[in-house]
Amino acid sequence: MKMEKEFSAETRNNDLDSLGKTVFDAVIIGGGITGAGCANILSQIGLKTILLEKGDFASGTSSGSSKLIHGGLRYLDQGKLGLTRNLLKERNYLLGHTDLVTPVEFRILTGPGSWKPWKIRLGLILYKILGGKNRFPAFHKNPGIYGSGIDGYFTYMDAKANDAELVIYNIVSAHNSGSVCLNYASSESISSVNGEYRIDVRDVITGKRHTVNGRTVINAAGPWAAEIMKMAGLSFSEKFRLSRGIHIIFRKDDLNTDSALAFRSPIDGRQIFIIPWEHVTVIGTTDTFVETPDNFSVPDNEVEYLLKSAEYVVGKLDRHKIIGTYSGIRPLYGEGETPGEISRDFSIVSRNGFISVLGGKITDYRRVSRSVAIETAKHLGLKVHVKGLPAINYRREEHGDIYRHILKYECPLYPEDVIRRRTGSELFDPDGRDEEMAEIQKLFKDALKEGVPVDKRPDS
Numbered sequence: 189m190k191m192e193k194e195f196s197a198e199t200r201n202n203d204l205d206s207l208g209k210t211v212f213d214a215v216i217i218g219g220g221i222t223g224a225g226c227a228n229i230l231s232q233i234g235l236k237t238i239l240l241e242k243g244d245f246a247s248g249t250s251s252g253s254s255k256l257i258h259g260g261l262r263y264l265d266q267g268k269l270g271l272t273r274n275l276l277k278e279r280n281y282l283l284g285h286t287d288l289v290t291p292v293e294f295r296i297l298t299g300p301g302s303w304k305p306w307k308i309r310l311g312l313i314l315y316k317i318l319g320g321k322n323r324f325p326a327f328h329k330n331p332g333i334y335g336s337g338i339d340g341y342f343t344y345m346d347a348k349a350n351d352a353e354l355v356i357y358n359i360v361s362a363h364n365s366g367s368v369c370l371n372y373a374s375s376e377s378i379s380s381v382n383g384e385y386r387i388d389v390r391d392v393i394t395g396k397r398h399t400v401n402g403r404t405v406i407n408a409a410g411p412w413a414a415e416i417m418k419m420a421g422l423s424f425s426e427k428f429r430l431s432r433g434i435h436i437i438f439r440k441d442d443l444n445t446d447s448a449l450a451f452r453s454p455i456d457g458r459q460i461f462i463i464p465w466e467h468v469t470v471i472g473t474t475d476t477f478v479e480t481p482d483n484f485s486v487p488d489n490e491v492e493y494l495l496k497s498a499e500y501v502v503g504k505l506d507r508h509k510i511i512g513t514y515s516g517i518r519p520l521y522g523e524g525e526t527p528g529e530i531s532r533d534f535s536i537v538s539r540n541g542f543i544s545v546l547g548g549k550i551t552d553y554r555r556v557s558r559s560v561a562i563e564t565a566k567h568l569g570l571k572v573h574v575k576g577l578p579a580i581n582y583r584r585e586e587h588g589d590i591y592r593h594i595l596k597y598e599c600p601l602y603p604e605d606v607i608r609r610r611t612g613s614e615l616f617d618p619d620g621r622d623e624e625m626a627e628i629q630k631l632f633k634d635a636l637k638e639g640v641p642v643d644k645r646p647d648s
Contacts, residue, residue: 210238211236212238215240215387216240216405216408219246219247226556228362238400241369244372244601244605246355246609248411250352252351252484255348255470256348256463259273260275271532276318276319279346282347282554283321288580289349291346292463299338299340301335301337325344353609353611356598384403404541404567407420407545408545411481411518413519424546430480432474433475435514437471437512440469442505445502448462449501460494468618481519483517521547543560591606
């Protein structure tokens, strides 16, 4: 593990002041998992790289997922064996190379209102062959804890991770390898001058303008990818669509299950997950087309859909005991009448060194990053070796003052950046998050007194 370099608010301000002195090999727009992975791999192969994110790192889709690192068992039902194989390969790598990703046992429920046992058995056999991590599937009868429409279940293993934390670790790894990574830095315009790109960047904190020059631009903006292409004067395919997924959160005392559950909603047959996570249980997700990438609303009808779907399995739930909700916007690239019909694979569109990543999943971020690295190197006339990359070379301090460590090495600018996207307690520790927030707010105030340029404005 490499020694950490300071990566704080002061680091960010110094990097902003130095922007005009460098022509970067790659300018990455978007600080979610795709942008973070690309910054990590490009810096690790020696390219001068900068990442620009208009909010905090992981503040979009990459903190709004179901937190699963998985092969997508349902993709087998769609005949997408290649996609499932690739996702399982990446899942296995992450399980073996970072403790951020941990195994989780699922019970996949069968019965008249869910999947047929023979179909699940066949699917899990394929899952084992492609991924190599599961036992031969054995059927277990419903022990009486699930609804009458469930006759039993099979068990299988997948993985889960705090999605935002995985982004942060890749960002810090990129920084440690020499990449400039700027949060709260909004790309306002993109132009091409003498074969290079010029990006006008606004510091969201101060409003000050900066210019970034680069030989290539990597559009890793996820749901905002089409907007970035428009900004650069490029057209984009109508096959690029957006889908919103929402999640609802209960305390474990109000919805406790020993294993994670996967089942089909009796309402429309979509796959639903119920996943224990630290002090809470999460139910998700919906899959609804939306027109704009900023539509992170959580509609009442979608909350009701998840409640009714879950009640079919676990019995009556009290809506008033929902302690939190969140949503994410999936960037999809493909054809289909419904979001579920559109492929979850990624596509790369490259035009004169402007490289756009369309679609993809958090599980697949390393494969996406390698493809982008090869395409970037091709435009620059370089040959690169990307096997085994990107690698995470950062590990958070486990002892001592964890919050001071985060402030110094993970570049949060607001207390909310810590509690939501560094530790995850806002979602996963309802009884401890207020105390944690108070401690972090005090730390930020102390940092300001010491002259550390951390903005004290609360994040919206």
